[in-house]
Amino acid sequence: MSETEFRQPTLSRRHILLGTAAVGLMALPRWAAATPAEAEAVVAKLAGSAKPAASRIALQLPQIAENGNSVQFSVSVDSPMTETDYVKSIHIIADQNPYPEVATFYLSPANGKAEVTMRMRLAKTQNVRAIALMSDGSVHQAQQEVKVTIGGCGG
């Protein structure tokens, strides 16, 4: 491994203070959650005329997230990632967050392997989907419900 220092984010005193302040604020605001219909519209726009297939894509999420502020997810798509057959993009959608879009990843054969890991906010218990757009035009979707004990601020 290179010399560049790396570690997973750890809690510093500043973070703890910020976190405490955030929890205090969270009690106040109510945000308007997106509806599954809005999420459905986002998916429809992505997929276009293609019908999402429930294959070749795996979404890894916890069944229960104690803290909605940081929910780790991994998406992997079964693809050779060659010039003729690769994943163009992966989209993460949380059905009932204020904004359903979480993140989009643009891939190419240069990636060799279509897999990403990240952390997201979930405002409440909801369905999360991963959509993969392939180079041949096909669309693949995986989804899972995550039970959220404490919602993430601002989802």
Next chain:
Amino acid sequence: MADVKARVKVPATATKGEIIEIKTAIAHAMESGQRKDKEGKAIPRKIINKFVCTLNGKELFRSDWYTAVSANPYLSFFVRATESGTYDFAWYDDDGSVYHASASIAVS
């Protein structure tokens, strides 16, 4: 923001064609714009909205982020090692700032 700390983890060496994992993290509040301060005023949105990884200037991976990305964003992904050089990682802030980190690799 001079105190934005970014960290990346890239193997120092790889064989040509090997698929390597790259891990990145950056310290950033990712203020979603959904929260309110004590006076009830909305705290303005300020997030990193884009991440780009290049090797010797060529783009390998790009990602768009929305407000649901957690604070202190962590991201890992894969690339095929094709040539020696320097990976550059760039995080684009809503306020126009761009934060960079880099790591070199020797491919044999």
